Amino acid sequence: MDNMNLTLKIWRQKDQSSKGQMVDYKVTDISEHMSFLEMMDVLNEQLVNSGEEPVAFDHDCREGICGMCSLYINGEAHGPDRGITTCQLHMRMFNDGDTITIEPWRAAAFPVIKDLVVDRMAFERIQQAGGYISVNTSGNTQDANSLPISKIAADEAMDAAACIGCGACVASCKNSSAMLFVGAKVSQYALLPQGQVEATERVKNMVAQMDLEGFGNCTNTGACEVECPKGISLDNIARMNREFMKANVKG
Amino acid sequence: MSGFLNSSIGRKVAMALSAFFLMFFLLQHFAINILSVFSPELFNEVSHFMGTNPLIQFALQPVLIFGVVFHFVMGFVLEIRNRKANGVKYAQNNGAANSTWMSRNMIWSGVAILAFIILHFIDFWFPEINTKFVNGDWSGTMEGVEGYRYYEELVHKFASPIRVGAYVIAFVFLALHLLHGFTSAFQSMGGTAGRKKTLQTIGKAYSIIIPLGFIFIALYHFFNH
Numbered sequence: 001m002d003n004m005n006l007t008l009k010i011w012r013q014k015d016q017s018s019k020g021q022m023v024d025y026k027v028t029d030i031s032e033h034m035s036f037l038e039m040m041d042v043l044n045e046q047l048v049n050s051g052e053e054p055v056a057f058d059h060d061c062r063e064g065i066c067g068m069c070s071l072y073i074n075g076e077a078h079g080p081d082r083g084i085t086t087c088q089l090h091m092r093m094f095n096d097g098d099t100i101t102i103e104p105w106r107a108a109a110f111p112v113i114k115d116l117v118v119d120r121m122a123f124e125r126i127q128q129a130g131g132y133i134s135v136n137t138s139g140n141t142q143d144a145n146s147l148p149i150s151k152i153a154a155d156e157a158m159d160a161a162a163c164i165g166c167g168a169c170v171a172s173c174k175n176s177s178a179m180l181f182v183g184a185k186v187s188q189y190a191l192l193p194q195g196q197v198e199a200t201e202r203v204k205n206m207v208a209q210m211d212l213e214g215f216g217n218c219t220n221t222g223a224c225e226v227e228c229p230k231g232i233s234l235d236n237i238a239r240m241n242r243e244f245m246k247a248n249v250k251g
Numbered sequence: 252m253s254g255f256l257n258s259s260i261g262r263k264v265a266m267a268l269s270a271f272f273l274m275f276f277l278l279q280h281f282a283i284n285i286l287s288v289f290s291p292e293l294f295n296e297v298s299h300f301m302g303t304n305p306l307i308q309f310a311l312q313p314v315l316i317f318g319v320v321f322h323f324v325m326g327f328v329l330e331i332r333n334r335k336a337n338g339v340k341y342a343q344n345n346g347a348a349n350s351t352w353m354s355r356n357m358i359w360s361g362v363a364i365l366a367f368i369i370l371h372f373i374d375f376w377f378p379e380i381n382t383k384f385v386n387g388d389w390s391g392t393m394e395g396v397e398g399y400r401y402y403e404e405l406v407h408k409f410a411s412p413i414r415v416g417a418y419v420i421a422f423v424f425l426a427l428h429l430l431h432g433f434t435s436a437f438q439s440m441g442g443t444a445g446r447k448k449t450l451q452t453i454g455k456a457y458s459i460i461i462p463l464g465f466i467f468i469a470l471y472h473f474f475n476h
């Protein structure tokens with residue numbers, strides 16, 4: 001395939017308090033082997049060379065593990081492909097002459113800081129509210145096999161722990177609900193014996209923080225599960241709901 | 252408990268509980284209405300029992316009204332909160348890529364059902380209350396009609412093409428509401444069964460057969476008139 005010429009419609013916003021707008025750009029000679037972020041690099045190089053402000057976007061590992069890259073591309077979190085982050089999205093998913101719309105994650109709890117960069121500290125605060133276990137790590141670590149864990153529970157906990165906190169679930173949700181993220185974080189511990197000690201407080205505190213941050217209520221549309229780069233299952237939301245009810249019965 | 256209902260998950264659980272109750276009621280309502288097609292006498296007997304039994308009139312009916320009101324008020328509360336949480340709208344949003352139309356438009360199918368319920372109250376419930384509580388007539392009979400009056404009233408209502416049309420449209424919206432709602436309610440209650448094949452099939456069957464049945468009843472009386 002020949003290289004592509006593309007029109008980009010990108011959200012530009014100077015800072016958190018400024019009003020933003022969509023701005024059109026042209027990029028030429030984009031290889032289908034480039035990742036989406038490399039295409040953005042090409043655009044930014046072009047902008048810098050012509051003395052314009054480059055487009056700010058989040059990224060770090062560029063191999064799908066850190067969760068930093070975001071971008072709402074053509075109406076979907078991380079673009080049209082499945083099970084990937086934006087850094088793993090290839091330009092071969094697009095065609096020569098395409099117009100690509102690129103927007104930041106939209107949610108009241110994820111305010112735009114600049115251009116395509118949003119503040120995802122709300123996730124951090126939810127984690128701090130209970131997404132941990134309190135164990136002594138001062139050298140006397142016990143043998144991992146001393147606690148028997150079923151293979152099923154271990155696998156499901158591992159699946160839940162695959163969440164990279166990217167926020168695509170919130171961005172895709174018509175209610176800006178964070179329940180897939182919080183469900184994964186609650187489940188990861190709820191499934192393991194180490195998580196039982198603080199289970200009641202954990203789910204209550206994390207859900208309270210989630211509500212406080214202004215995330216919406218899940219209506220089970222399932223958009224999050226489809227767009228999640230790590231295949232986090234809706235079952236985790238059901239598990240969180242069970243844990244939450246259990247915690248409230250216990251008081 | 253008030254703390255529970257003030258949490259996002261608590262509201263969802265309450266929503267699902269009210270929805271389960273409504274779905275059960277709908278089944279019961281259908282079972283009685285379909286009698287009008289097979290046996291006007293039996294329909295009259297059961298209607299008279301439902302309309303005059305003190306347990307149903309003074310205990311279950313208030314629970315039902317509370318359930319309906321709770322469900323749509325909570326539906327609006329959740330919708331308003333979710334819109335606020337949503338913030339700035341996307342310039343381009345491809346919802347169809349990851350979710351069903353039904354799941355994204357529960358509030359609109361709900362509003363259509365609410366409009367229907369208001370019409371339904373004006374059609375049947377207010378006249379009943381008027382007859383029984385204002386006029387004090389608990390006999391279940393009316394002048395010029397042999398036996399009980401319920402079947403006669405029902406047939407009379409479904410003579411109007413506009414009313415029948417409105418009923419048909421409303422039940423299409425009810426089907427759309429249930430096609431997402433039925434399995435969604437299980438998920439809200441913390442169950443994963445709603446995501447398994449069996450309940451999805453039962454949910455689809457319920458969501459299509461029951462509203463279609465109500466449509467059938469309305470059309471049957473319309474054309475049979």
Ligand code: HEM
Nearest residue numbers: 219267270273274323326357358361365432433435436439
């Ligand atoms: C009176 C007008 C109604 C309105 C305004 C309304 C509105 C809503 C809304 C907005 C939701 C989504 C809420 C959420 O998932 O957070 C919902 C869910 C639901 N509704 Fe309704 N509804 C109405 C009547 C009904 C009726 C008559 C039935 C059944 C016979 C019904 C069954 C359901 C079910 C099963 C759910 C799913 C519950 C869940 O996801 O937990 N609704 N309704």
Ligand code: SF4
Nearest residue numbers: 163164166167169228
């Ligand atoms: S659940 Fe999936 S979409 Fe949501 S933050 Fe975790 S990895 Fe990202």
Ligand code: FES
Nearest residue numbers: 060062067069087
């Ligand atoms: S940059 Fe780390 S996941 Fe994309």
